[in-house]
Amino acid sequence: MPALVPALSARVSVGLLLLRIVIGLAFVQHGLPKIEHPTSWMTMMMGPHAFAPPWLQAMAAVAEFCGGLALVLGLLTPLVTIGIGIDMLTAIFFVHLPMGGHWVGGPGSFEIPLFYLTSMVALLCTGPGLYSIDALLAKPTASGG
Numbered sequence: 395m396p397a398l399v400p401a402l403s404a405r406v407s408v409g410l411l412l413l414r415i416v417i418g419l420a421f422v423q424h425g426l427p428k429i430e431h432p433t434s435w436m437t438m439m440m441g442p443h444a445f446a447p448p449w450l451q452a453m454a455a456v457a458e459f460c461g462g463l464a465l466v467l468g469l470l471t472p473l474v475t476i477g478i479g480i481d482m483l484t485a486i487f488f489v490h491l492p493m494g495g496h497w498v499g500g501p502g503s504f505e506i507p508l509f510y511l512t513s514m515v516a517l518l519c520t521g522p523g524l525y526s527i528d529a530l531l532a533k534p535t536a537s538g539g
Contacts, residue, residue: 402523410523414465417513421462421478428455445488457481465517468526475514482511 402410428435432455433448446454457477464474485507486495493502522528 402520404524406520407523407525410517410520411468411525413513414468414517414522414526417510418462418465418467421458421465421510423462425455425457425459425462429459432456446484454481454484468522468528471522471526471528472518475518479511479514479518482507482514486511 428451431438432452434451435455436444436446436451444451457474458481461474461478461481464470465478486504490502490504490507494500496503498505
């Protein structure tokens with residue numbers, strides 16, 4: 395059975411830790427106002443242009459706020475990266491592209507959500523690194539498990 399956390403060097407793991415902390419804290423900050431109004435944040439921000447039902451707004455709020463906390467800790471990293479990745483795909487295709495969808499700069503620029511999406515794919519492929527709760531949980535125990 396393959397390891398849940400790939401074997402990585404300490405140097406690579408420090409890089410992954412820094413990436414997780416910075417992006418995770420950014421998502422906590424993006425998600426905080428959403429988690430305070432989980433089923434109505436989009437309507438409050440976009441008015442009549444809101445496209446997601448309340449349950450989907452709540453899922454996005456949880457993905458951003460709780461997912462950001464989990465990224466910082468390196469907890470449930472594959473699940474979190476998929477959740478945030480879906481959130482960013484939704485932002486790109488349903489918010490940024492309809493606004494004009496510029497690659498870099500200007501109204502509708504999808505540079506930042508694309509960066510977050512790419513980072514989630516990278517973390518999904520590499521795992522969270524040695525300095526994570528996932529790595530602690532994946533360590534074999536003295537009993538051989």
